[in-house]
Amino acid sequence: MATQQDAVTRANFDEVILPIYAPAEFIPVKGKGSRVWDQQGKEYVDFAGGIAVTALGHCHPALVETLKTQGETLWHISNVFTNEPALRLARKLIDATFAERVVFMNSGTEANETAFKLARFYASTRHSPYKTKIIAFHNAFHGRSLFTVTVGGQPKYSDGFGPKPADIIHVPFNDLHAVKAVMDDHTCAVVVEPIQGEGGVTAATPEFLQGLRELCDQHKALLVFDEVQCGMGRSGDLFAYMHYGVTPDILTSAKALGGGFPISAMLTTNEIASVFHAGSHGSTYGGNPLACAVAGTAFDIINTPEVLNGVNAKRQLFVKHLQQIGEKYQLFSEIRGMGLLVGAELTAPFKGRARDFLYAAAEAGVMVLNAGPDVMRFAPSLVIDEQDIDEGMRRFASAVEKVVNG
Numbered sequence: 001m002a003t004q005q006d007a008v009t010r011a012n013f014d015e016v017i018l019p020i021y022a023p024a025e026f027i028p029v030k031g032k033g034s035r036v037w038d039q040q041g042k043e044y045v046d047f048a049g050g051i052a053v054t055a056l057g058h059c060h061p062a063l064v065e066t067l068k069t070q071g072e073t074l075w076h077i078s079n080v081f082t083n084e085p086a087l088r089l090a091r092k093l094i095d096a097t098f099a100e101r102v103v104f105m106n107s108g109t110e111a112n113e114t115a116f117k118l119a120r121f122y123a124s125t126r127h128s129p130y131k132t133k134i135i136a137f138h139n140a141f142h143g144r145s146l147f148t149v150t151v152g153g154q155p156k157y158s159d160g161f162g163p164k165p166a167d168i169i170h171v172p173f174n175d176l177h178a179v180k181a182v183m184d185d186h187t188c189a190v191v192v193e194p195i196q197g198e199g200g201v202t203a204a205t206p207e208f209l210q211g212l213r214e215l216c217d218q219h220k221a222l223l224v225f226d227e228v229q230c231g232m233g234r235s236g237d238l239f240a241y242m243h244y245g246v247t248p249d250i251l252t253s254a255k256a257l258g259g260g261f262p263i264s265a266m267l268t269t270n271e272i273a274s275v276f277h278a279g280s281h282g283s284t285y286g287g288n289p290l291a292c293a294v295a296g297t298a299f300d301i302i303n304t305p306e307v308l309n310g311v312n313a314k315r316q317l318f319v320k321h322l323q324q325i326g327e328k329y330q331l332f333s334e335i336r337g338m339g340l341l342v343g344a345e346l347t348a349p350f351k352g353r354a355r356d357f358l359y360a361a362a363e364a365g366v367m368v369l370n371a372g373p374d375v376m377r378f379a380p381s382l383v384i385d386e387q388d389i390d391e392g393m394r395r396f397a398s399a400v401e402k403v404v405n406g
């Protein structure tokens with residue numbers, strides 16, 4: 001029988017886990033701040049942040065403290081009862097945003113599933129049962145349930161699972177004319193990431209989001225912002241919509257919301273929320289006291305001028321290093337994104353090789369991400385310090401040199 005102390009290796013992955021991932025060859029076992037150690041004791045600088053999740057680094061003392069305290073108090077009680085941490089966290093989110101109502105889920109997928117169901121339900125309740133069209137964007141990513149993956153803009157992820165939810169249309173991102181051409185009174189929602197993450201780290205233009213807002217108002221459709229990746233401080237504002245000055249009707253948050261503890265939220269207005277009633281939707285774990293307590297502490301730290309203002313200073317240091325590396329090897333055609341969601345597009349000779357750079361970087365002692373085959377992505381802790389950025393970039397540069405010359 002397996003015990004908690006049994007030795008495990010990377011080879012075990014291929015024996016026991018569903019083959020849906022291709023994890024690196026090493027196994028991380030410990031993290032502190034923006035450093036991670038593997039089974040062999042090798043140390044890595046973390047520029048990946050668990051894919052934009054560990055916004056306060058690994059094992060932040062305040063999060064650990066809350067986890068311990070709440071862990072000794074109350075973990076789970078179900079939504080048959082409400083709980084204090086959930087009510088406190090909802091109040092924080094409402095006080096800091098456009099929202100008047102919040103619901104908690106456990107993943108970005110579930111927050112988006114909730115948002116899309118609510119948008120459809122709102123349209124059919126308030127307007128017409130035929131108002132079901134959802135407009136979304138090429139290369140968008142909204143999660144992996146059949147509904148959310150179908151709203152996402154990469155058909156290869158939704159093909160092969162049988163009939164898809166109907167009446168979902170995709171048009172090019174940042175192309176307002178394309179949206180206008182398909183927008184009509186049967187549209188219930190336009191769903192957009194203000195900064196596309198998985199799709200290649202591409203920020204929306206202000207005119208695009210402003211135009212979507214106007215089109216939605218004209219056609220009584222809801223504007224849904226998926227801020228699962230770009231929200232919770234990553235853009236340098238608490239939420240990216242604040243940077244753009246365009247207010248959505250529904251916003252989803254996850255990833256950094258719990259600083260690494262699974263939790264997500266969907267935010268909306270009283271009017272939109274009011275079409276739901278007890279039983280319309282739900283989740284067993286959603287809003288559990290343990291997740292909400294940790295997220296509450298993460299929120300209090302992230303939503304401060306110190307942390308939010310630090311994001312853009314750190315971005316500049318990232319961009320400076322990437323420009324230097326890019327120039328030396330003619331590696332990047334564009335450095336983009338916002339705040340600490342940094343994308344660097346590979347030049348033509350290196351197209352398709354993002355994973356090679358990612359693996360070489362890990363070998364050199366720095367964890368980075370890609371966003372598709374042509375874009376390197378960096379989504380570090382929002383409180384990563386300058387020494388970690390400098391050291392991680394030294395290691396990244398040496399990895400680049402190996403790939404380019406090897």
Ligand SMILES: *Cc1c(COP(=O)(O)O)cnc(C)c1O
Nearest residue numbers: 107108109141142143197228229
């Ligand atoms: C990661 C992500 C999701 C899905 O979140 P999960 O927690 O993996 O379900 C949805 N939308 C965006 C923009 C994301 O980056």
